Amino acid sequence: MSMAKPMKAALAAFALTTAVGATAAMAETPSWCGPNEASLALLDGFGGNSWRLVTTASGAEEAAKCPTITQYEYADGQGNTQKAISDINSMAARGINALVVFGDAGPAVLPALTNAHRSGAVVVPYRVDVGGAEGENYAKFIGSSFVEDGKSWGNWIKEILPEGGNILFLSGPAGNSQGLDELKGMKEVLDDKYVFVNPEPFAVTNWDPALTQQVLSAEIAKNDKIDVIVSDFGPSLVGALPVFKEYGRSIPALATSDGNSLACFWEQNKDANPDFKLFTVATGNDNVRLAVQWAVALATGGTPPADNIFKAPVYENSVTGQPNPVTCRPDLPGAIYLSAELADDAQAKAVGQ
Amino acid sequence: MLDNPGTATMQGAAPDWRSVRLARGFVTVVVSTVALLVLCWAVAPSAVSAGALAGSLPFAAIIAIVGLGQMLVVQQGGFDLSLAGGVSLAVVITTHLPSGNDAALPSAILLALAFATVAGVANGILVGVMRLNAIIATIGINAVLYGAVFAVSGGVPRITTPLMSAIAGGKTAGIPNSVLFALALMLLVSFVLKKTVVGRRFEAIGANPAAAHAAGLRVRLHQTMAYVYAQLLYCVAGILISGITREPTAFQGDSLLLPSVAVVVLAGTSLLGGRGYPISTVVAAFFLNQLSQFALAVGVPFSAQTIIQALALVCGIGVYSVRWKRSARTRASK
Numbered sequence: 001m002s003m004a005k006p007m008k009a010a011l012a013a014f015a016l017t018t019a020v021g022a023t024a025a026m027a028e029t030p031s032w033c034g035p036n037e038a039s040l041a042l043l044d045g046f047g048g049n050s051w052r053l054v055t056t057a058s059g060a061e062e063a064a065k066c067p068t069i070t071q072y073e074y075a076d077g078q079g080n081t082q083k084a085i086s087d088i089n090s091m092a093a094r095g096i097n098a099l100v101v102f103g104d105a106g107p108a109v110l111p112a113l114t115n116a117h118r119s120g121a122v123v124v125p126y127r128v129d130v131g132g133a134e135g136e137n138y139a140k141f142i143g144s145s146f147v148e149d150g151k152s153w154g155n156w157i158k159e160i161l162p163e164g165g166n167i168l169f170l171s172g173p174a175g176n177s178q179g180l181d182e183l184k185g186m187k188e189v190l191d192d193k194y195v196f197v198n199p200e201p202f203a204v205t206n207w208d209p210a211l212t213q214q215v216l217s218a219e220i221a222k223n224d225k226i227d228v229i230v231s232d233f234g235p236s237l238v239g240a241l242p243v244f245k246e247y248g249r250s251i252p253a254l255a256t257s258d259g260n261s262l263a264c265f266w267e268q269n270k271d272a273n274p275d276f277k278l279f280t281v282a283t284g285n286d287n288v289r290l291a292v293q294w295a296v297a298l299a300t301g302g303t304p305p306a307d308n309i310f311k312a313p314v315y316e317n318s319v320t321g322q323p324n325p326v327t328c329r330p331d332l333p334g335a336i337y338l339s340a341e342l343a344d345d346a347q348a349k350a351v352g353q
Numbered sequence: 354m355l356d357n358p359g360t361a362t363m364q365g366a367a368p369d370w371r372s373v374r375l376a377r378g379f380v381t382v383v384v385s386t387v388a389l390l391v392l393c394w395a396v397a398p399s400a401v402s403a404g405a406l407a408g409s410l411p412f413a414a415i416i417a418i419v420g421l422g423q424m425l426v427v428q429q430g431g432f433d434l435s436l437a438g439g440v441s442l443a444v445v446i447t448t449h450l451p452s453g454n455d456a457a458l459p460s461a462i463l464l465a466l467a468f469a470t471v472a473g474v475a476n477g478i479l480v481g482v483m484r485l486n487a488i489i490a491t492i493g494i495n496a497v498l499y500g501a502v503f504a505v506s507g508g509v510p511r512i513t514t515p516l517m518s519a520i521a522g523g524k525t526a527g528i529p530n531s532v533l534f535a536l537a538l539m540l541l542v543s544f545v546l547k548k549t550v551v552g553r554r555f556e557a558i559g560a561n562p563a564a565a566h567a568a569g570l571r572v573r574l575h576q577t578m579a580y581v582y583a584q585l586l587y588c589v590a591g592i593l594i595s596g597i598t599r600e601p602t603a604f605q606g607d608s609l610l611l612p613s614v615a616v617v618v619l620a621g622t623s624l625l626g627g628r629g630y631p632i633s634t635v636v637a638a639f640f641l642n643q644l645s646q647f648a649l650a651v652g653v654p655f656s657a658q659t660i661i662q663a664l665a666l667v668c669g670i671g672v673y674s675v676r677w678k679r680s681a682r683t684r685a686s687k
């Protein structure tokens with residue numbers, strides 16, 4: 001895949017340039033940016049979807065806020081654990097001071113992280129649990145509170161279905177910790193009146209739109225009554241939801257994470273589907289910002305942020321309009337996330353449109 | 354070889370209906386499929402409901418089409434790992450270049466077909482002419498194709514055009530259009546393979562390249578063309594995916610590689626090359642798809658779903674392994 005490399009380098013450089021441009025006006029140096037010069041690398045386990053591109057651009061934008069970061073690198077593991085490990089090793093060998101790592105492969109990348117940590121780099125894994133311990137295997141782990149997302153969804157479900165109901169919960173690959181945490185959050189809020197109709201713990205979709213479509217049509221055929229669908233990646237559902245029409249049923253209520261294409265889909269289909277209510281939490285692109293802040297603070301001698309867990313805020317609610325009504329921006333690409341801090345047009349650029 | 358009734362039709366263009374009777378792969382796969390349908394009716398009726406079929410048949414059609422492509426390569430004793438890249442490239446070209454604009458769709462489709470032809474010729478030259486190992490050559494071309502996928506898309510999905518979605522995702526007389534495409538391609542491949550001079554030569558070369566070469570056939574040309582036909586079929590599958598799935602990823606071909614080989618094997622095409630069974634391949638695609646629908650409908654855990662599919666494949670391959678031994682023995686005794 002050597003052909004993809006110049007592409008990625010260009011993309012990273014471009015993301016950084018846009019980021020620098022966007023923040024040039026911001027003269028004030030944030031408190032997490034210390035006086036010592038350092039280099040920073042953002043290491044992705046898999047960079048090939050719009051969510052990751054927006055996240056990468058967000059990370060670059062955040063790093064660019066700190067003038068003492070003199071060098072910024074990006075590497076994409078392309079969903080290949082072996083490559084992700086070699087990326088970590090090579091960045092450490094090149095003497096990069098701070099590594100922010102999206103450890104998609106989980107504990108498989110821990111040995112590489114530990115080596116980098118021992119060789120003196122500031123290693124900050126984020127979002128995906130890689131095992132190990134702070135101070136021993138890496139400097140700091142910046143988690144995301146998926147349990148919190150589950151609770152937000154659960155509370156909304158209780159609001160719209162006070163008498164209980166059937167829930168279909170779809171998540172990514174089998175056994176992924178994000179899905180398990182979200183389920184835990186929902187179960188904390190919802191009692192026995194609410195029945196999960198999917199196989200335990202969730203229906204596996206690999207976050208792949210084609211598989212989601214197949215799984216959803218099988219679940220609809222199996223269950224005459226689905227009151228609410230919970231999915232932790234809303235945009236991959238967009239292609240699958242029209243399946244309800246095959247059965248002559250309304251799309252049910254949906255609790256998920258935000259995305260422009262999903263919001264526009266809701267806008268277009270809400271009239272034909274009376275039960276289609278939508279509730280979203282922010283999809284969490286800004287998780288990377290907190291991780292970058294920590295890595296920069298530790299590498300440059302700045303003040304670390306107060307938080308060490310990213311809590312995705314509730315974003316849209318089609319029933320109450322609080323905190324935001326569902327917002328579709330047809331002029332922007334479907335594959336962007338209006339909940340992210342990164343400016344809309346910068347996101348559009350990041351996803352190449 | 355002349356004594357073997359299975360290859361008797363390869364000696365000339367005249368059809369030999371005995372071959373229909375002898376297509377044991379067809380019998381096996383049809384019996385398995387009927388048995389599976391009966392099992393679905395009994396245990397998990399939702400898997401055979403109209404809605405579930407309408408939802409899953411387009412994906413069976415996709416597996417059928419890539420299976421037909423893989424079959425042509427396997428018939429020449431080859432193996433095409435560039436399927437994933439070929440399908441993904443067709444998907445991103447037909448979603449990214451028009452970018453939601455119907456008017457730009459025809460040119461994007463032509464471009465996708467052109468890319469597929471180039472990739473097929475490259476594979477064909479590496480394997481058919483330069484005699485590289487098929488697995489190594491096609492894995493290399495796959496990497497190049499993925500380079501093109503990234504160059505076109507940057508790895509980002511884009512929403513398909515309304516026209517593509519109407520063509521590939523729509524229905525005609527209650528049947529998903531993608532299924533009609535798969536059936537049409539099956540008829541085309543069957544007709545060309547079984548009823549034309551080119552097709553008969555193609556099968557003869559697959560069965561025994563040395564003998565075919567001695568008979569004066571252009572072995573390398575036919576072997577090269579197998580990869581071109583295959584890429585064109587992958588391309589059609591990719592174009593259809595871009596309409597069936599509203600926002601396909603840039604890696605949609607990845608999950609099709611194993612099913613494509615599985616249906617070829619289940620249909621009874623020998624991995625050593627020779628006769629191809631287009632109709633059985635399409636039925637096997639339906640079988641494989643129905644099997645995953647069955648597993649989903651029963652609601653077993655994901656691990657068990659995977660095991661069920663693996664077991665079905667092992668059984669399928671087992672059936673043919675037994676047959677091979679027996680026919681080898683029969684041949685030896687003659």
